Amino acid sequence: MxxxxxxxxxxxxxxxxxxxxxxxxxxxxxxxxxxxxxxxxxxxxxxxxxxxxxxxxxxxxxxxxxxxxxxxxxxxxxxxxxxxxxxxxxxxxxxxxxxxxxxxxxxxxxxxxxxxxxxxxxxxxxxxxxxxxxxxxxxxxxxxxxxxxxxxxxxxxxxxxxxxxxxxxxxxxxxxxHNQNLSTRASTRLSQRRDEIGELSREFNAMAGYVEDTLTAQQRLLQDVSHELRAPLARLQVAAGLAEQRLGEDDPTASRINRECEKLDGLIDKILSLSRLDQVEPGGEPFVLQELFDELRADVDFTQPERPIQVSVNPPALRLALNDELLRGALANLVSNALKYTDADTLLEIRAARVAEGVRLWVRDRGPGVSEDLLARMTDPFVRGGGDCEGYGLGLSITRRAVERLGGSLSLSNHPDGGLECVVILPKSVVLT
Known part of the structure; x- marks a missing residue:
């Protein structure tokens, strides 16, 4: 400003x-x-x-x-x-x-x-x-x-x-x-003032308390529901395994039951991951960003060996101090979406560069992109990008929450030359070199 x-x-x-x-x-x-x-x-x-x-x-x-x-x-x-x-x-x-x-x-x-x-x-x-x-x-x-x-x-x-x-x-x-600190409140000195600032402080404290109670109840509900689903799902998987032994591995009904159980298990994992993000500490030990990118390249080479991929970090020795698992999970979701919704012979780019705001990370594919009306809602829970690929619509939502937990921001846009471009901006406070 x-x-x-x-x-x-x-x-x-x-x-x-x-x-x-x-x-x-x-x-x-x-x-x-x-x-x-x-x-x-x-x-x-x-x-x-x-x-x-x-x-x-x-x-x-x-x-x-x-x-x-x-x-x-x-x-x-x-x-x-x-x-x-x-x-x-x-x-x-x-x-x-x-x-x-x-x-x-x-x-x-x-x-x-x-x-x-x-x-x-x-x-x-x-x-x-x-x-x-x-x-x-x-x-x-x-x-x-x-x-x-x-x-x-x-x-x-x-x-x-x-x-x-x-x-x-x-x-x-x-x-x-920005910091997702739900326990933050206006100071006692501000809230005890007898003017408009004091009234605003008391209203802010009431709002913050309501937000904390609502989000805490929501997280508890998601965790409780997910845990309650685990037990019947485990019994269903055992029953499906017994049925497969009796009917044979080639039986389509038993195979379909197993696939649906795996989908339900994956959905529960996603919901639990989403509900636990606010409890994860954003800080962490320093690490070299190039090493994390090399791991992402190895995952892509293993999943789709025929996929052309370009990885670059500028400067190559760029080091960050944050929760590397949180960042790895966020970038892995972006890469997974690119692999899922684009052809295997199209180029995938994963880049990072130090900028005035901090660190800028790109994940860009060469797919058809996303319609403009859907683009703004892609990071909302249970919103899918369309197509024939299966999914739960939680990957980008988890990615956005993880990036915000790290103090950054996530934006999606259709590149002028084609494909979807996902940009992550991390603050200067996490940059070491």
Missing amino acids: SWHRKLFWKIFLVIWLISAAGTGLAVIGILNIAEERQNKELLETRALGQARLMLEWEDRGDRRHHDDDEDDHDGHRRMIPLWIFDAESGVQLQGPDRRPPRESSALSFAMEGLQGEPLRVVVHAPRTGLYLKKILGFLVSVQAVIVLLVSAVAALFLSWLIVRPINQLRAHAKDLY
Whole structure:
């Protein structure tokens, strides 16, 4: 799965962008309020100083026009338009001839006159800068970098807190399905949570318990039925043997009874093998895969000496660490199907190669293949591939269960050049060299 499709990064980006935008706007707002307050204080100081200076000029009889851009007594600042009113009567005492600003666009400050009378000084409110301009200025500032870094750390932490329990549940689900660990359960810490994750954990535990009970009961039923069939089958075989002695070995009825008993015995063996697969340990001692392939070649040469066969392992010294009997049985079933459903003079290929996923194994025949509608159901129990050959429809099902028990996967497909191709993928964890 690519990184941009993962839930962690989606949550991280959403939290990061929202927190960065919210924090940035809050910082801009705080800085803007502080700036406006500072400008107001500076304007108040300047306006009150200029108003007192104007009152002193008037007291000395020095009349100056208030619209003139004249320097004040220290020669550093220009005059600002302001109006001085009597605080009690509201009469204008000083100021330009034009009308004073409205209350919505003006600032008013209280002061005392030269004789201590209460006065009110009115000036234009300072213009605030464009908010967009302030935002753009903030984006290229050091504060913006700090906000982005802090919000990124916070977003990473929150995303980890949210995704961590989900990943733990995913690991338990993977252990249940891929590793066939029916006893796996969500941890107590997860199941005791009082949020949606806790509810999901408890539902997962209930589901896992149900699956374990169902599969255990199914396996027990298959084993019990198979064992119960063994006794009457053994008696039937003894009776068939006695009948064959009395009627003679060439008697068709006795021969037919013996063949049917052998079929029933083989079916019971298959059912027992299928029911016991989940109890087999997938691990095992390291072995060389080429040696196992040589054994398969020897079996084919013994069964069908006229069958052409190609066997290859790349690299030749490839070693695996798993239950070799489980893998041998799975591959033997694939080879047996190829021998059963194809002509003896057609080529059979058994190959293996190390790939990025782990190890890839092929068993390909040159037969007619399988219809597409049947191909998807070939690994289900009691599904046969058709034809005149006898079988129980359990071989590929046992093979699939064995491969999955080893942590791998089995896929069937019709090769473009003809024939059925069975591909087994084993994980990298079983590869030694």
